[in-house]
Amino acid sequence: MRSLTLLLFVVGCISNGFSQKKKTPEQTLAQGDSAFTAGNFGKAIPLYELSLQNPKIAFDVQPWYRLGVSYHNSKDFTAAIAAYTRAEKINPKFPFLRINMARVFSVTGDVSNATAK
Numbered sequence: 276m277r278s279l280t281l282l283l284f285v286v287g288c289i290s291n292g293f294s295q296k297k298k299t300p301e302q303t304l305a306q307g308d309s310a311f312t313a314g315n316f317g318k319a320i321p322l323y324e325l326s327l328q329n330p331k332i333a334f335d336v337q338p339w340y341r342l343g344v345s346y347h348n349s350k351d352f353t354a355a356i357a358a359y360t361r362a363e364k365i366n367p368k369f370p371f372l373r374i375n376m377a378r379v380f381s382v383t384g385d386v387s388n389a390t391a392k
Contacts, residue, residue: 300329304338316345336366344375352379 298306307322323342326332343358359376362369380389 300326300332304332307338308341311341311345316348319345320349334365336362336369336372339365340369340372340375343372347375347379352383355379 303322304326307319307326310316310319310322320342323338323345327338327342332338339358339362343355343362346352346355346358356376356379359372359379362372363376366372377389380386
């Protein structure tokens with residue numbers, strides 16, 4: 276009886292519109308930006324990664340840059356460099372990009388790349 280009650284409740288919730296709608300890439304990006312702005316880099320990373328799977332968003336420099344900053348602040352320096360490099364390919368003159376790349380290279384002991392950036 277309990278199983279039947281639970282099943283009817285779930286079916287009722289779904290048919291009444293209580294099911295969660297799938298988020299658009301733009302909504303996921305906005306959530307990533309909110310987490311980033313709040314300094315919650317661990318939460319921002321998966322949201323940026325998910326939204327950057329969308330081709331339209333993947334050609335925008337800012338989400339790549341912010342993903343790099345998020346990884347940088349989470350001390351995943353390899354992933355930070357990968358995200359910064361992707362941002363650099365889109366817009367090499369993006370503000371603070373090269374400074375942050377140099378900081379990561381410096382922290383990892385890659386002095387030659389740190390001074391080249």
